[in-house]
Amino acid sequence: MGPVTMCIVALVVISITHWVYRWRNPRCNGQLPPGSMGLPLLGETLQFFAPNTSSDIPHFIKQRVKRYGPIFRTSLVLRPVIVSTDPDLSHFVFQQEGKLFESWYPETFTEIFGRQNVGSLHGFMYKYLKNMVLNLFGPESLRKMLPEVEQAACRNLMKWSSQDSVDLKDATASMIFDLTAKKLISYDPEKSPENLRENFVAFIKGLISFPLNIPGTAYHKCLQPIGYDSYEFVQGRKNAMRMLKNMLQERRAKPREQQSDFFDYVLEELGREDTILTEAIALDLMFVLLFASFETTSLALAMATKFLLDYPLVLKELMKEHEAILRRRENPNSELTWKEYKSMTFTLQFINETVRLANIVPAIFRKAIREIKYQGYTIPAGWAVMLCPPAVHLNPGKYKDPLHFNPWRWEGMELNGASKHFMAFGGGMRFCVGTDFTKAQMAVFLHCLVTKYRWQAIKGGDIVRTPGLQFPNGFHVQITEKNALKRETTSNST
Numbered sequence: 001m002g003p004v005t006m007c008i009v010a011l012v013v014i015s016i017t018h019w020v021y022r023w024r025n026p027r028c029n030g031q032l033p034p035g036s037m038g039l040p041l042l043g044e045t046l047q048f049f050a051p052n053t054s055s056d057i058p059h060f061i062k063q064r065v066k067r068y069g070p071i072f073r074t075s076l077v078l079r080p081v082i083v084s085t086d087p088d089l090s091h092f093v094f095q096q097e098g099k100l101f102e103s104w105y106p107e108t109f110t111e112i113f114g115r116q117n118v119g120s121l122h123g124f125m126y127k128y129l130k131n132m133v134l135n136l137f138g139p140e141s142l143r144k145m146l147p148e149v150e151q152a153a154c155r156n157l158m159k160w161s162s163q164d165s166v167d168l169k170d171a172t173a174s175m176i177f178d179l180t181a182k183k184l185i186s187y188d189p190e191k192s193p194e195n196l197r198e199n200f201v202a203f204i205k206g207l208i209s210f211p212l213n214i215p216g217t218a219y220h221k222c223l224q225p226i227g228y229d230s231y232e233f234v235q236g237r238k239n240a241m242r243m244l245k246n247m248l249q250e251r252r253a254k255p256r257e258q259q260s261d262f263f264d265y266v267l268e269e270l271g272r273e274d275t276i277l278t279e280a281i282a283l284d285l286m287f288v289l290l291f292a293s294f295e296t297t298s299l300a301l302a303m304a305t306k307f308l309l310d311y312p313l314v315l316k317e318l319m320k321e322h323e324a325i326l327r328r329r330e331n332p333n334s335e336l337t338w339k340e341y342k343s344m345t346f347t348l349q350f351i352n353e354t355v356r357l358a359n360i361v362p363a364i365f366r367k368a369i370r371e372i373k374y375q376g377y378t379i380p381a382g383w384a385v386m387l388c389p390p391a392v393h394l395n396p397g398k399y400k401d402p403l404h405f406n407p408w409r410w411e412g413m414e415l416n417g418a419s420k421h422f423m424a425f426g427g428g429m430r431f432c433v434g435t436d437f438t439k440a441q442m443a444v445f446l447h448c449l450v451t452k453y454r455w456q457a458i459k460g461g462d463i464v465r466t467p468g469l470q471f472p473n474g475f476h477v478q479i480t481e482k483n484a485l486k487r488e489t490t491s492n493s494t
């Protein structure tokens with residue numbers, strides 16, 4: 001080797017070493033929280049997405065909290081991240097939304113969900129959209145919607161009870177999707193040449209296998225956003241967006257007399273001179289709303305049904321509450337009223353406990369707008385902050401015996417809204433706009449289920465977290481009508 005070559009080699013080695021050193025020790029005016037940035041580029045992404053069947057705080061988080069304390073640094077999906085399992089810091093992050101922190105999702109996710117998605121809309125834009133959504137799903141509209149939610153639940157349960165087995169996760173997802181799509185955009189699958197939900201299902205399947213694919217070839221594609229196009233989820237999203245766009249255009253061509261859904265609202269808003277809404281934002285928002293509603297609520301319902309199988313005493317108490325509602329009625333077959341819904345105390349405790357333990361959202365991301373000092377640590381501007389709801393929900397200091405399913409623990413718990421110790425529905429300004437809608441759908445479904453049906457597990461039902469909650473083999477149950485059973489036995493005995 002000549003001296004020149006040697007010089008070049010030495011330079012390359014020095015700059016790589018320097019780069020790796022910088023990777024491991026990022027610049028900061030102050031003290032970064034402890035932690036490891038993992039491998040160059042990859043960071044600790046693989047460890048973070050490692051599947052695990054445990055329902056406990058994710059292994060990734062647990063290990064690092066033990067080693068570094070409740071606030072630590074890492075690197076995920078090409079980004080430096082501060083992880084917080086500290087309730088005070090997490091609360092602070094929610095409180096400072098729009099001031100010191102803004103919503104942020106890893107670039108890969110933004111690419112997937114659309115650049116203008118609700119998750120990355122900031123400040124007043126978000127408030128504005130939230131009002132639009134609240135108009136549709138707020139308490140007032142919910143009250144009017146209750147009979148429709150009940151009919152959908154009863155109709156679907158009736159249909160499922162005629163089948164040998166149903167995959168509860170898929171079945172509830174399609175029920176909720178149809179209902180939400182009907183409310184949002186008056187979508188009727190019977191009248192559409194193409195199935196909107198199937199495109200969402202393709203999107204979700206692709207999304208779920210996406211992090212799992214990392215060690216294989218897909219990982220390279222994940223580093224090069226151009227490679228996305230070959231993915232199922234991109235196709236699914238594209239098709240869904242195209243359908244939504246066509247529907248919006250159809251509506252524009254044929255406006256309706258009475259304003260009743262989100263499309264009407266969007267069109268009116270787009271017609272205003274001073275509006276900040278664009279068609280692209282409205283369509284992205286629609287996509288996210290449809291996606292968020294059916295994926296999370298169906299997971300929660302599948303978990304709820306599973307918990308009821310595993311905890312017979314809880315099922316007994318739930319049945320007691322709902323049978324009492326029927327007994328108090330003049331006509332047991334009349335519609336569920338708002339007053340009856342509001343009287344479901346135990347049911348709401350049961351729902352809280354279900355979402356606490358289900359931990360459907362394993363991580364919430366924000367980005368530091370400015371440099372932030374917190375308890376002697378510095379969070380550099382531009383870094384991501386990851387909050388970890390499971391760490392909050394499974395905190396033994398707040399929830400005694402945290403892995404035990406115990407709805408009674410909510411009796412008299414003085415928690416309101418986005419409390420520091422409960423963030424199943426997000427927190428701060430972004431406090432999930434769909435919370436009331438989700439709770440009502442769950443409660444009404446449970447009402448129909450426990451008053452009219454029994455069910456038993458047939459197959460599947462095991463859970464994997466990656467770290468998002470999944471049922472890899474589905475959750476197949478057999479649902480039978482209680483009265484049918486009674487009818488059968490009476491006819492047998494005569």
Ligand SMILES: *[C@@H]1O[C@H](CO)[C@@H](O)[C@H](O)[C@H]1NC(C)=O
Nearest residue numbers: 050052053054056058059062
């Ligand atoms: C899964 O989590 C448990 C409990 O946190 C841990 O002991 C185990 O090592 C984890 N398994 C894998 C494969 O990471």
Ligand SMILES: *[C@@H]1O[C@H](CO)[C@@H](O)[C@H](O)[C@H]1NC(C)=O
Nearest residue numbers: 348349352410415416417422
């Ligand atoms: C469920 O949790 C929410 C949020 O913390 C709280 O406001 C509500 O009171 C809880 N409901 C019940 C029935 O305990």
